Amino acid sequence: IGRAILGTCLKKRYYSVRKSAETGKTNKLKPSLAAQDDWKQWRQRDKQLTSDMFETDMVKALIISKMEYEERKTHPDSGGNGVPQIKRVNQKDKRMNIQGKDKPLTVSLKDFQSEEQHTKKTEDLKSPPGPKLVKQTELLKLEIEKKDTDIQQPRLVISEWEAKYKEMRVKEGEMKDKxxxxxxxxxxxERSRGKILQAEQVKYQGIKKGKRCSESDHGR
Incomplete structure (x- = not known):
C-alpha cells in the first residue's frame, strides 16, 4: 500500500509540474507590468503549495509503510492478509500398558512446550498493541494534521490571489472597451468635421467663381 501511495504521489508531482509548464507557455502575453508581477507571485505560491502537498503525501506514504512494517514485526507469523497462521499441535503420545491396566495419558516435554508457545502466541494476538506503537501512531497522526494545517493557509492565499487576478482582468477588459x-x-x-469643411470649401469655390463671372460681364 505504501509503495502504491508513493507512486501516486510521484505521478501527482509530475502532472503538477507539467501543468505549471504548460500554463507558463499559454500565458506569455500579459496586459501590463503590474499584471505580470501578480502573475509571477501567483505562480510562485502555486509552486510552493504543490511542493508542500507533495511533501505531505510522501510523509503519509512513509507513515503507512512504517505502520505495516511495525505490524509485520509485531506479528511475524501473520500472512499477507493479516490473518495469523498458527500451527496447532493436536497430537499426543498415548502409551498403553500391555500388562492389563491402562496408564494415565502422558505428554512429552516437546509437546508440552509447543502447547505453551501456542497459548502464549494466542494471548499476544488477543492483547492490544503495545504503548510504544500507540504513541508512535499518535505522533505521526499529529504530524499529518500539522502538515494539513500548514497547507491550508497557502491554499487560502492562492484563492485570494486568483480572485484578485480575475477582477483585474475584468477591469482591464472594461477599460479596453471604453x-x-x-x-x-x-x-x-473627425469624419463629420472633414465633411463639413469639404462642403464649405465647395461652397466658397462656387461663390468665388460666380464673382469672377460677374466681373467679366461688367467689363464687356
Missing part, C-alpha cells in the same frame, strides 16, 4: 468606444467616437467626429 478606450475603443472613445476612439470610434473621435474618428466619427
Amino acid at each position: 478606450a475603443v468606444t472613445a476612439l470610434h467616437v473621435a474618428l466619427e467626429q
Whole structure:
C-alpha cells in the first residue's frame, strides 16, 4: 500500500509540474507590468503549495509503510492478509500398558512446550498493541494534521490571489472597451468635421467663381 501511495504521489508531482509548464507557455502575453508581477507571485505560491502537498503525501506514504512494517514485526507469523497462521499441535503420545491396566495419558516435554508457545502466541494476538506503537501512531497522526494545517493557509492565499487576478482582468477588459468606444467616437467626429469643411470649401469655390463671372460681364 505504501509503495502504491508513493507512486501516486510521484505521478501527482509530475502532472503538477507539467501543468505549471504548460500554463507558463499559454500565458506569455500579459496586459501590463503590474499584471505580470501578480502573475509571477501567483505562480510562485502555486509552486510552493504543490511542493508542500507533495511533501505531505510522501510523509503519509512513509507513515503507512512504517505502520505495516511495525505490524509485520509485531506479528511475524501473520500472512499477507493479516490473518495469523498458527500451527496447532493436536497430537499426543498415548502409551498403553500391555500388562492389563491402562496408564494415565502422558505428554512429552516437546509437546508440552509447543502447547505453551501456542497459548502464549494466542494471548499476544488477543492483547492490544503495545504503548510504544500507540504513541508512535499518535505522533505521526499529529504530524499529518500539522502538515494539513500548514497547507491550508497557502491554499487560502492562492484563492485570494486568483480572485484578485480575475477582477483585474475584468477591469482591464472594461477599460479596453471604453478606450475603443472613445476612439470610434473621435474618428466619427473627425469624419463629420472633414465633411463639413469639404462642403464649405465647395461652397466658397462656387461663390468665388460666380464673382469672377460677374466681373467679366461688367467689363464687356
